[in-house]
Amino acid sequence: MRNIPKMEESEPAELYTLEEPVAESTEINQQSPGERAPADTPTVNLRRWGGLAGGLILAIAMYLVLPDSLAQPGKVTAAIAVLMGIWWMTEALPIPATALVPLVAFPVFADVPIKDVGASYGNDVIFLFMGGFMLALAMQRWNLHRRIALLTLKVMGPRPGAMIGGFMIATGFLSMWVSNTATAVMMLPIGMSVLLLVAKVMPGVGHSTVTETGETVLKSKFATALMLGIAYSASIGSLGTIIGTPPNTLLVGYLNENFNITIGFGQWMLVGMPLAIVFMFLAWLVLTKVLFRPEIKEIPGGRQLINQELADLGPASKGELRVLLIFVLAAVLWIGVPIVFEKPPISDAGIAMLIALLLFVLPGGSARGVRLLDWASAVQLPWGVLLLFGGGLALSAQFSSSGLTEWIGTYATGLAGLPMWLIVGIVALVILGLTELTSNTATAATFLPVAGGIALGIGADPLLLTIPVALAATCAFMLPVATPPNAVAFGSGYVTIGEMVKGGFYLNLVAIVLVTLTSLTLAVWVFGIVY
Known part of the structure; x- marks a missing residue:
């Protein structure tokens, strides 16, 4: 099997004893776990620093270009959404760490009490x-x-x-x-x-x-x-x-x-x-x-x-x-x-x-x-995923409370003339493309509030556009980096990237059709959606 990244094993206990090392000890035995951590490749380093700087620059640019018709909290929320989206996509910080940004950014820049932001991290x-x-x-x-x-x-x-x-x-x-x-x-x-x-x-x-x-x-x-x-x-x-x-x-x-x-x-x-x-x-x-x-x-x-x-x-x-x-x-x-x-x-x-x-x-x-x-x-629970949920929910809650969702809706009214099946299909296509390159959870956390705002703007039930976002975000089939199961299959040695792209391309086409049909038929019946 190819090597698949795994969690670091715990360090040997003898490295932390207080006794003086015997003559056989080497310099590496005196290094801390941080010093012994494997170095990032130049590509990973570039991606992380580029994402870190790029996220900050684009967030500031977003804040400056938004019109005054959007209130200050809404502009801050849009900027923070861009920042978190870029950091999630480039993994400039560990994905769960980026999910903590709302706890700092919204109390400082949008005057939202931290207890209100923190409530999202305890959502049922x-x-x-x-x-x-x-x-x-x-x-x-x-x-x-x-x-x-x-x-x-x-x-x-x-x-x-x-x-x-x-x-x-x-x-x-x-x-x-x-x-x-x-x-x-x-x-x-x-x-x-x-x-x-x-x-x-x-x-x-x-x-x-x-x-x-x-x-x-x-x-x-x-x-x-x-x-x-x-x-x-x-x-x-x-x-x-x-x-x-x-x-x-x-x-x-x-x-x-x-x-x-x-x-x-x-x-x-x-x-x-x-x-x-x-x-x-x-x-x-x-x-x-x-x-x-x-x-x-x-x-x-x-x-x-x-x-x-x-x-x-x-x-x-x-x-x-x-x-x-x-x-x-x-x-x-x-x-x-x-x-x-x-x-x-x-x-x-x-x-x-x-x-x-x-x-x-x-x-x-x-x-x-x-x-x-x-x-x-x-304790083997994926605590990072739970933090990611909290960050995504905190971001989406601020979309609504700041008025950003309604503001997006006013600019989306032009889509009202398009057939609903086309709008849903476009949403599914865009999310499918993004989730091939980024975390499916981060993609959903970023775009659920955007889809909700668009739905309000065209007078549609928010379920109509948010359901395809959630469903499409999980349908990542083309690349090993798209989702861990793909990486596991690729790591077996029995699958080439070309074969995965080939199979995933066909399944993505199937996914677009099925997600669109499900959102407009089965979901409409189960949830009583009217459109």
Whole structure:
């Protein structure tokens, strides 16, 4: 596999002892972790410093060119939005660090109390996502996610097309609840086990190639389709739930905070699930029937390999079964509570926190007193993503309170003459292009308030333009840098950039059509949108 960036491992304990080093010590052992940190490449350095300076210059320029018809707070908000957008896109600062800018900028330059800005970082949608992450961590802690994946593959059988479909279904389902990165990382070694089996029993299929790390792999259309199928379905499946991907969560928070529009967990699934199912089927068709049709009819020993993997897992433990029960309970509550109660006594975020607390309370069935989830596991939460949510929501809240959203709307009235399908399609196209190069969460955080302002300006329901922003932001398929699952597939050595661009281009075309149709049909029916 190619080297994929990973978190730094903790430093050896002996580096921090107070004893005098023995004669074998070297100068490097006396350096601090910061001094030993690997140097940035000149390209990365240039991008970061260029982004830092460019963001500041463009922010000042934005403030100066805006007319006096926009009040001071609105001009400051626009300038800060440009600054954060540039810094997010260039990663001039770590993405979560840029999300902290509103806590400094708005109190200083827009006279907004810091407690008002800080309230966005405690929005209930952040706790919904936090609870979802804790459930996912519990699934990983007890290997429930791996068993679900293997059982799905066992059902699909050893035919290449069906097996690729099985990988995509398992990956897509898991990515609705577990982060798409973690899902792709988990599914990759299972997929590579299948490819190694094919190389062993059918060495004449495909051709050998040497990866950047010097490993020799047997490349084939089947291998390419399988690796891309895992990567693409990790992104596609996450569209199905609010907690599946950060842009969905940001959308829910933005609409609730700025338009008092509440989207329930079950409501979103009525939109996201059909979209994910249709999209995944079309992606499977494109990969296995159009672009990378597998050269083999059946994988000898494929079923036995999956059975062996299941056997290695052993029987389901009490902890695993209890996490499964909690998982089912969470899904039932998220979907059922709004149906049973006209005014639900507990919100989706409250349910998420209830589930998280149950995971900490319930034992895993071990005499050792192990709980389903402990804090050592919980601290693996992507805290940076939660900060990013807070920064995005703080920025969007200031768009509304400063009058910037309405001001953008007045300049967007000229679009009212265009067909709505064309406006939605253009929004999807623009966001798709941006998310290939930038973080999907940062893209959504930057453009949700802009889309909301345009919707107000043309007299449209804000849902009509903000839903395609959230959906399109997750549809990044063409480049390894677009999203971590793509990088994971590329790092396997079985996929070239050219193959990823080829597959991603076709899927992006499909995404534009599906996002537009979903926004104008299914979403209209589920949310009662009138246009």
